[in-house]
Amino acid sequence: MNDDPVLITGATGFLGGFLAGELVRRGKRTFLAAGPQAGAVDRIRRLLEFLDVTPKYSPKVFSSDITKPGLGLCPEDARALDTIREVIHCAALTSFSHRERARLEAVNIDGTANILDAVPACRRFYHMSTAYVAGKASGTCMEEPVSTRCFNNHYEATKKKAEDVAMHVCQGRNIDLTIFRPSITCGDSRTGRSTRFNALYYPVRVMLFLRDTIRKDILERDGSRAYSLGASMDPSGRVRLPVSLPGAGRINVIPVNYLVQAVIAVMESGATGIFHLVNPRENTVGELASFTEDFYGITGISISRELEADGPLQALVNSYMKVYYPYFCDGRSFDRKRSDRVLLNEGLVCPSLNREVFKVCMDFAIEMDWGARTEF
Numbered sequence: 001m002n003d004d005p006v007l008i009t010g011a012t013g014f015l016g017g018f019l020a021g022e023l024v025r026r027g028k029r030t031f032l033a034a035g036p037q038a039g040a041v042d043r044i045r046r047l048l049e050f051l052d053v054t055p056k057y058s059p060k061v062f063s064s065d066i067t068k069p070g071l072g073l074c075p076e077d078a079r080a081l082d083t084i085r086e087v088i089h090c091a092a093l094t095s096f097s098h099r100e101r102a103r104l105e106a107v108n109i110d111g112t113a114n115i116l117d118a119v120p121a122c123r124r125f126y127h128m129s130t131a132y133v134a135g136k137a138s139g140t141c142m143e144e145p146v147s148t149r150c151f152n153n154h155y156e157a158t159k160k161k162a163e164d165v166a167m168h169v170c171q172g173r174n175i176d177l178t179i180f181r182p183s184i185t186c187g188d189s190r191t192g193r194s195t196r197f198n199a200l201y202y203p204v205r206v207m208l209f210l211r212d213t214i215r216k217d218i219l220e221r222d223g224s225r226a227y228s229l230g231a232s233m234d235p236s237g238r239v240r241l242p243v244s245l246p247g248a249g250r251i252n253v254i255p256v257n258y259l260v261q262a263v264i265a266v267m268e269s270g271a272t273g274i275f276h277l278v279n280p281r282e283n284t285v286g287e288l289a290s291f292t293e294d295f296y297g298i299t300g301i302s303i304s305r306e307l308e309a310d311g312p313l314q315a316l317v318n319s320y321m322k323v324y325y326p327y328f329c330d331g332r333s334f335d336r337k338r339s340d341r342v343l344l345n346e347g348l349v350c351p352s353l354n355r356e357v358f359k360v361c362m363d364f365a366i367e368m369d370w371g372a373r374t375e376f
């Protein structure tokens with residue numbers, strides 16, 4: 001790794017935080033851009049503590065608002081960026097909510113342009129995108145620019161446009177561009193450590209919430225509400241939740257420790273272009289549902305080809321989870337020839353999301369109260 005300092009945006013976020021932590025651990029000089037809220041220095045200090053990182057060089061830390069030209073920086077911080085030649089851009093809004101359309105555009109699209117403007121000497125731009133810029137495209141998604149205009153949500157659409165912005169600006173300014181497209185990212189496969197618990201975690205959290213609600217109704221009241229929903233509890237305390245999940249597809253999940261190693265390996269290789277950071281071994285929804293049942297005292301979850309809408313319990317589950325259903329029904333695969341050429345050469349193999357990894361990740365999420373204890 002070269003000695004140039006690197007600017008990491010979104011350093012208080014999940015992927016940006018883990019990447020920042022590893023680069024700081026390795027002694028890389030870093031400029032860490034937190035989001036707009038106050039207390040950036042304290043937030044990064046707590047994050048590095050959480051990641052067990054003792055910095056060799058103290059990172060330069062500042063708050064930023066990438067929706068603003070100049071990132072809303074004070075003149076001193078803005079001048080400090082004049083020396084930066086390398087940027088890892090992880091700041092983004094990852095909401096699937098329709099209400100967030102305007103903010104998704106401002107952060108993901110305008111924010112990408114503003115970052116590139118704010119770093120005039122940038123020579124190397126690493127852009128954190130997502131495998132799901134493929135939108136509703138079917139078949140095999142290639143490691144190349146996407147042309148689709150059909151997306152499952154506005155998040156995907158803005159991430160595609162952000163790639164376009166990065167490609168356009170970098171080409172015009174002769175900046176070397178590398179685009180990373182990770183699939184769904186979970187915690188560290190060895191420890192479960194993570195700072196965010198959405199995507200893979202959210203459906204499990206919903207099931208555990210329903211399990212606890214049913215148990216409470218049966219143990220502390222007369223259980224009439226639970227029974228009216230068709231739920232029950234056996235003598236060992238296992239809760240039967242008669243719900244169905246649409247599960248025609250496969251879910252692609254990579255652990256964050258693999259993502260960090262893969263990003264750094266691609267950076268060190270000097271390779272430019274688009275890299276899918278995806279798992280060659282995908283999971284079925286049925287597999288993930290059975291892990292949830294086995295580890296967390298639940299029975300009764302069934303997998304259907306189509307979305308079921310029968311009954312109030314099913315309606316409740318659908319209302320919580322419907323934004324994720326397109327991903328439950330995902331029949332695509334992600335080509336990874338370019339990534340494999342770099343990563344397999346480095347001996348990097350993505351850990352499977354097997355029973356053990358699933359359990360260590362979910363147990364950690366529960367210990368962290370689904371993120372209430374990892375707010376940095």
Ligand SMILES: NC(=O)c1ccc[n+]([C@@H]2O[C@H](COP(=O)([O-])OP(=O)(O)OC[C@H]3O[C@@H](n4cnc5c(N)ncnc54)[C@H](OP(=O)(O)O)[C@@H]3O)[C@@H](O)[C@H]2O)c1
Nearest residue numbers: 010011012013014015035064065066091092130182184185
């Ligand atoms: N997590 C995944 O499973 C996954 C999978 C594939 C791709 N990705 C991509 O990876 C990137 C990072 O995702 P993530 O999961 O790490 O997201 P995250 O945890 O929500 O982190 C987002 C980061 O962006 C910062 N940010 C948000 N709005 C900002 C603004 N206006 N100005 C400056 N900074 C702002 C946040 O700051 P605060 O901390 O102050 O809010 C935070 O540091 C995204 O581009 C996402 O599309 C993520």
